[in-house]
Each structure stands twice: as structure tokens, then as C-alpha cells.
Amino acid sequence: MVHKIMVILNYFICFVLTLTIRPCEGKVQLPNNVVVKAVFAFGDSIVDQGNNNYIPTIAKCNFPPYGKDFNGGIPTGRFCNGKTPPDLIVEELGIKEHVPAYLDSNLRSEDLKTGVSFASGGSGYDPRTSTLASAIPLSTQLNQFKEYIGKLEGLVGEEEANYILKNSLFLVVVGSDDLANTYFTLGVRLKQDIDSYTDLMVAKATEFLQELYNLGARKIGIFGIPPIGCLPSQRTLAGGPNRGCAKEFNEAAQLANTKFSIAIDSLSKKLAQSKLVLIDIYNPFLDIIVNPQKYAKLQLRKDINITALFAFGDSIVDQGNNNNLITHAKCNFLPYGKDFMGGNKPTGRFSNARTPADMLVEDFGIKKLMPAYLDSNLKVEDLKTGVSFASGASGFDLLTPIVASALPLSVQLALFQQYIWKMNGFIGEEATKNIVKKSLYIVVAGSDDLCNTYFMLKFPRKIQYNVDSYTNLMVDGASNFINGVCHHKYCEMEVHLKFVSTNTIKLPK
Incomplete structure (x- = not known):
């Protein structure tokens, strides 16, 4: 789902900035003639980075569990568990990691x-909306922007300030509170029908965008209204006995979006050298809500049949093998497993719950959990559908598992060969060969080589190698292992190797 949201945001950036986007990866590529100096946000809670912390309103989120996934679990006033769309966009554009709130007392010149x-x-296009929530209305947000421009001119001069504004991206995310709260829930505008109320919203939006343009904004992205009828609150109030998405609310959002699209297209043509784009949030998010299986499940081609999955490597996919070793690298005690299958079930997995190996076998429809090969309770049926040979603290460097008393990859490979021998006895050689050929193999290793063996222990690897030569050693170890997996009598099929990047891993200092 996160990937889907990021693709939506990336295409939004591309539309507004007239950029190119790399197929499949969803990464923004700025042409040489495009510069993005800054990102500004106006609107409601979706892009409130903490401004409501500084005003007298009950619409605040500066307390847990808000921010539980934000840089160390810090609630910042963002109406979110982690980053907001502005944060994701500035990071994607390479500008900075977060967009701060203008009212933040710690705001710096940079x-x-x-x-x-x-x-x-709690703000909205309708002035009544922000009044009801004691939020900062859009008119005041514009006045703050004027104040900001004066501060910026004082910092960099008028010419540079104009250059920054001309080459900035402006986000406007507002309208949901108008419909969900002011019109439907509180009913203070119910004397108007929904058609005339959405006309009011569009008229106020047009006034706001015109004024924003007058103040120097040229590239403006306006988020449409999402399927507000699918919010938990609206499902409860108007979703019927099954608490489905409230049809009336969603139809109002669609009506508003249609009118916004026409008005914004017309306004964009009138405002010289401007780029105004309405980004469709409604349809992608409704699809995520209505069809979650499309985003939570792996979809195999019809000609592919995976009967089993095998894991090799380190703690990420160690399902409990280290329980049976004399090593300090064990996790068969609480709080490990505190969320596993109902809670408080430490199994030796280096996790609070399931591992990536467990999630993969479930998504492929193979079984619920992947067991450890050294599990004393292992059954033949478990063997048929795949096991993990991984060992916490192992690595591609031969020294890494020795230091931690873990299973080296060479031993994991030997256990795999033992597995084949066992299966020959249980189900016959031909059936075993068929399992091995039609299985998926995952290898997760290398982190312990760098974090532990090279950087933490230092001796002898850091004396023997620099980073470049040590990573060459790791690659050689990985190549030898892959060759070992493939070079046995059952490896008659074509082998496809794919390195899956997990992007940059940021370690705590």
C-alpha cells in the first residue's frame, strides 16, 4: 500500500512539474532545465506538520500514538503515525527530509x-469549517505566506526570493472537512443542497488559488477529495448494518472533484505561466480500500507454480534454527514473539511476530508459516513445502558465523543437501526433484558482515581490507554460495538470479 501511495505522489509531482518518471520504479527524474527549490503546503490535517500545536484548538495530534513511526517515535503534531505527503515529496525530490510547520518555534532560516x-x-475551503474546528482558515494561511515572503526577502533578497517561489512546488490539500464535518456530520450547511454547497467550495477554492498565484506561486498541485464515505467514522454513522462505505458521502466527494477539475483547468488557462493540476486521490484510494488483496497479495503468472520456498542466510529469515545451537544469538524468549499468533509466543524468530519468510509463504498460498529445518517437531508435510536453513548472525564472510557461533552458509548448504537426501527417502527421487525445481529460494545475508565483522570487531578484517576490497570478499562469498546451491544433480532448470534492492539502510548513530 505504501508503494501505491508513493506512486500516486510521484505521478502527481510529474504532472505539476512536467517531469519524466522511470517506469515501474516510481522514481522522479528531474530534467536538466527543471529546478525545484522548495515545497509549500496549504490546507488541512493531511499536510499540517504541527501548526495546530501552537493555536487553541482541540484538533491536535502532538501526543502518542501519533508519530509512533516518526524518527524515534516522536509525536510532532502531524496527524499521522509517520511522514506526511509533503515529507515524502521533499525527500523524493532530494530537497530535505521533512517539511516543517511555519509556526514551529524551532524553525531555522535554512x-x-x-x-x-x-x-x-480542521481547515476547509468553506470559512465556516475552520471556525467550527478553531483551525487556521485559508485566508490566514495566505496572510502567513505573505509574512513568510517578507522574511525570505530579508534573508536572501527580493530577486532570490522571487526565484525560489517561481521554482517551488505548492501543495493544496483541503475540502474533506467541508463535506465530512461541516456539511454532513454537523449539518450547519444543510439548508443548501449538495450541488450548491459544492459550488460554494469551488468558488472559495478558485479565490484561494487566484490569490496564491498573485503572491508568486506558479506550480500548484491540488489534491482532490478522497472517498470520505469510507472513513471509519462515516462507515459507523452512515454505512448501514455492515458498516460499508457511505454512498452519499462518496457521491458528494465525486461531485466536488468533477467541479474542481473543470474550475482548475479553466483557471490554469487564465493564469499566465502557471501549472495547476488536480490530482485524483479518490479512485486510487477507493481501489486500495475496496480491493486490498490486490496490494497485499503476490500475483503469480498462470504459467508459474511455486510449490515450496527455502530460506538461507541470517536472522531476518532464521525461523528458530539457532535455538538448537550453542550461541548467544538466540531469540527464544520474551519480548521476542510478543505479537506472534496471539501473543507471547517466542519461537526463535528474531522478530516480535512473523518474518519475511512467513509472509512470503502465506502470500504464495503455500502455508501459514515457514518452519526452521532444525525444528525437532518438523513433519514430512513441512518439508514438502519448504523450510529455512538460515542462522542468526551468519554472513557471506566465513569469519562472520565463526565469531557468532552461527551456521555458516556452507553448513546451511550441507543441510539443504541433507534435506534432499531425506526427501528422497520419504517421497522418492522424482517427487523430490520436482519440488526442488519448482521452488523459490531466498538468500538474506550481508548485514552482519558489515555491521559486526567489519565495523564493530574491526580486527582482523578492517586491518586486512578497506571497504572496497571487503565488499569484494562478500560478493565472492555470495557467488560461491549460489554456485553451491545450483550445482547439484537437480538443478537442471534455467536459473534466474535477481538482486532485490531495499534502498538505503539507515543505521542509528
Whole structure:
């Protein structure tokens, strides 16, 4: 789901900035003639980076569990468990890691140069909306932007300030509170029918965008209204006995989006050298809500049949093999497993719950959990559908598992060969050969080589190798292992090797 949201945001950036996008990866590529100096946000809670912390309103999120996934679990006032769309966008564009709130008392001069958020949770196009929530109305957000421009000119001069604004991306995310709260829930505008109320919203949006343009904004992205009828609150209030998505709410959102699209297209043509784009949030998010299986399940081609999965490597896919070794690298005690199958079931997995290997076998429809090969309770049926030979603290470097008393990859390979011998006895050679040929093999190793053997222990590897030569040693170890897996009598099929990047791994200092 996170990937789907990022693709939506990336295409949004591309539309507004007229950029190119790399197929499949969803990565933004800026042409040589395009510069993005800053990102600014206006609107409601979706892009409020903490402004509501500084005003008298109950619409605040500066307390747990908000921020539980944000840089050390810190609640910042973002209406979110982690990063918001502005944070994701500035990071994707390589500007900075986060967009700060304009009212943040710790705001620095450098923050002003690269963009801030003026948004306020509970605000709306309808002035009544922000009044009801004691939020910062869009008119005040514009006044704050004017104040900001004066500060920026004082920092970099008028010419540079104009250059920054001309080459910035402006986000406007608002309208959901107008419909969900002001119109439907509180009913303070119910004297108007939904058609006339959405006309009011569009008229106020047009006024706001015109004023934003007058203040120097040229590249403006306006988020459409999401399927608000699918919010938990609206499902409860108007979703019927089955708590489905409230049809009336979603139809109102669609009506508003249609009108916004027409108005924004017309306005964009009138405003010289401007680029105004309405990004469709409604349809992608509704699809995620209605068809979650499309994003949570692996979909295999019809001509592919995976009957088993095998794992090799380190703690990421050690399903409990280290329980049976004399090593300190064990996790068969609490709090490990605290969320595993109902809670408080430490199994030796280096996790609070399931591992990637467990998730993969479930997504492929093979079985619920992947067992450890050294599990004393292992059954023949478990063997048929795959096991893990991985050992926490192992690595491609031969020294890594020795230091931790873990199973080296060479021993894991020997256990795999033992597995084949056992299966020959249980189900016959032809059936075993068929399993091996139609299985998926995952290898997860290398982190312990770098983190532990090279950087933490230092001796002897850091004396013997620099980073370049040590990573060559790791690659040689990986190549030898892959050759060992493939060079046995059952490896008659064509072998496809794919390195799956997990992007940059940021370790705590």
C-alpha cells in the first residue's frame, strides 16, 4: 500500500512539474532545465506538520500514538503515525527530509529557504469549517505566506526570493472537512443542497488559488477529495448494518472533484505561466480500500507454480534454527514473539511476530508459516513445502558465523543437501526433484558482515581490507554460495538470479 501511495505522489509531482518518471520504479527524474527549490503546503490535517500545536484548538495530534513511526517515535503534531505527503515529496525530490510547520518555534532560516507548511488540521475551503474546528482558515494561511515572503526577502533578497517561489512546488490539500464535518456530520450547511454547497467550495477554492498565484506561486498541485464515505467514522454513522462505505458521502466527494477539475483547468488557462493540476486521490484510494488483496497479495503468472520456498542466510529469515545451537544469538524468549499468533509466543524468530519468510509463504498460498529445518517437531508435510536453513548472525564472510557461533552458509548448504537426501527417502527421487525445481529460494545475508565483522570487531578484517576490497570478499562469498546451491544433480532448470534492492539502510548513530 505504501508503494501505491508513493506512486500516486510521484505521478502527481510529474504532472505539476512536467517531469519524466522511470517506469515501474516510481522514481522522479528531474530534467536538466527543471529546478525545484522548495515545497509549500496549504490546507488541512493531511499536510499540517504541527501548526495546530501552537493555536487553541482541540484538533491536535502532538501526543502518542501519533508519530509512533516518526524518527524515534516522536509525536510532532502531524496527524499521522509517520511522514506526511509533503515529507515524502521533499525527500523524493532530494530537497530535505521533512517539511516543517511555519509556526514551529524551532524553525531555522535554512528551513524557510526550502519550504514550510501553513496548513491547519480542521481547515476547509468553506470559512465556516475552520471556525467550527478553531483551525487556521485559508485566508490566514495566505496572510502567513505573505509574512513568510517578507522574511525570505530579508534573508536572501527580493530577486532570490522571487526565484525560489517561481521554482517551488505548492501543495493544496483541503475540502474533506467541508463535506465530512461541516456539511454532513454537523449539518450547519444543510439548508443548501449538495450541488450548491459544492459550488460554494469551488468558488472559495478558485479565490484561494487566484490569490496564491498573485503572491508568486506558479506550480500548484491540488489534491482532490478522497472517498470520505469510507472513513471509519462515516462507515459507523452512515454505512448501514455492515458498516460499508457511505454512498452519499462518496457521491458528494465525486461531485466536488468533477467541479474542481473543470474550475482548475479553466483557471490554469487564465493564469499566465502557471501549472495547476488536480490530482485524483479518490479512485486510487477507493481501489486500495475496496480491493486490498490486490496490494497485499503476490500475483503469480498462470504459467508459474511455486510449490515450496527455502530460506538461507541470517536472522531476518532464521525461523528458530539457532535455538538448537550453542550461541548467544538466540531469540527464544520474551519480548521476542510478543505479537506472534496471539501473543507471547517466542519461537526463535528474531522478530516480535512473523518474518519475511512467513509472509512470503502465506502470500504464495503455500502455508501459514515457514518452519526452521532444525525444528525437532518438523513433519514430512513441512518439508514438502519448504523450510529455512538460515542462522542468526551468519554472513557471506566465513569469519562472520565463526565469531557468532552461527551456521555458516556452507553448513546451511550441507543441510539443504541433507534435506534432499531425506526427501528422497520419504517421497522418492522424482517427487523430490520436482519440488526442488519448482521452488523459490531466498538468500538474506550481508548485514552482519558489515555491521559486526567489519565495523564493530574491526580486527582482523578492517586491518586486512578497506571497504572496497571487503565488499569484494562478500560478493565472492555470495557467488560461491549460489554456485553451491545450483550445482547439484537437480538443478537442471534455467536459473534466474535477481538482486532485490531495499534502498538505503539507515543505521542509528
